[in-house]
Amino acid sequence: MRFDVITLFPELIAPFTQAGIVRRAFDSGQIVLRLWNPRDFAEGNYRRVDDRPFGGGPGMVMMAEPLARCLQAVRADRGEAGGEQAPVVLFSPIGDTLRHQAVERWAASSGAVLICGRYEGIDQRFIDRYVTHQISLGDFVLSGGEIAALALIDAVARLQPGVLNDEGSHQFDSFNPAVDGLLDCPHYTRPEAWEGESAPAALMSGHHAQIERWRRDQRLALTQRHRPELIAAARASGLLDRADEAFLAQQAPADRA
Structure with a gap:
């Protein structure tokens, strides 16, 4: 290229x-x-x-x-x-x-x-x-x-093979339509507690399914709050499952604005 x-x-x-x-x-x-x-x-x-x-x-x-x-x-x-x-x-x-x-x-x-x-x-x-x-x-x-x-x-x-340390890291970038087109979730690293705030317990659990669910929910919440049109696009493309829809339905009206 x-x-x-x-x-x-x-x-x-x-x-x-x-x-x-x-x-x-x-x-x-x-x-x-x-x-x-x-x-x-x-x-x-x-x-x-x-x-x-x-x-x-x-x-x-x-x-x-x-x-x-x-x-x-x-x-x-x-x-x-x-x-x-x-x-x-x-x-x-x-x-x-x-x-x-x-x-x-x-x-x-x-x-x-x-x-x-x-x-x-x-x-x-x-x-x-x-x-x-x-x-x-x-x-x-x-x-x-x-x-x-x-x-x-x-x-x-950064999309060329071998450029990123983890070949799959760009798959969950914000806006990637190959996954769902949603925004990325928040990220945390050491120390576990910083200036009186702890990293989310779900990320410390070691339970992979729980971690993935937390990340998915965060992506949904952030996208609904800041870029709701991306939620609509993902829904229209059939990229949201029942668990996603249930989580979105539970969000406060202010989050859905």
Whole structure:
């Protein structure tokens, strides 16, 4: 799998490959990450990549030509001259919100070219001609697409075989539709008592069925309280059993709000 990131600030991306548990995905070669600066493909002494917007207004707009030249260099390096071309992803407020299902699709893909915009945006002509997917992290604005690119790459990297210490640990991540799409349960570790509060007795019981039931109930309660639409989706998909429904029925009205 290969990701090519087109960014004016490659120094924001490069350290990511050598930090944290996802480093294994890069060290093993499961994910190849290449960084490209469109300024290297701009003309003139100043290597200009932006200009004032037509029609006036604040800020600057990234020019289409340096981005197009950069993308062509990426495609040549990927050997795509006459074959299938990798998807071109732009991180944008109008894009589809990144969700677990989409991460799983990207994790099973051969990668993509990621475009990190800056300033007021990118010349729409480049977007219309080259961009195949647009992705958003949510209803807020970042100063550039680098954080969004890192979020996607991180989410994809941790799903690669061997990256996590426990191969099954991601199966119960929040939002995983392969299980039920619910939020994860709370977690506790040593010491058993901390600042006058004890860890839940069920987790200390050594009774595996009791532990699993407690965790399941906590997942249901948290999801019902904070993301009730996920409960509705799990119910519609037949992923809640009688014990789940009985627990939910016992929750206080405030928890069901």
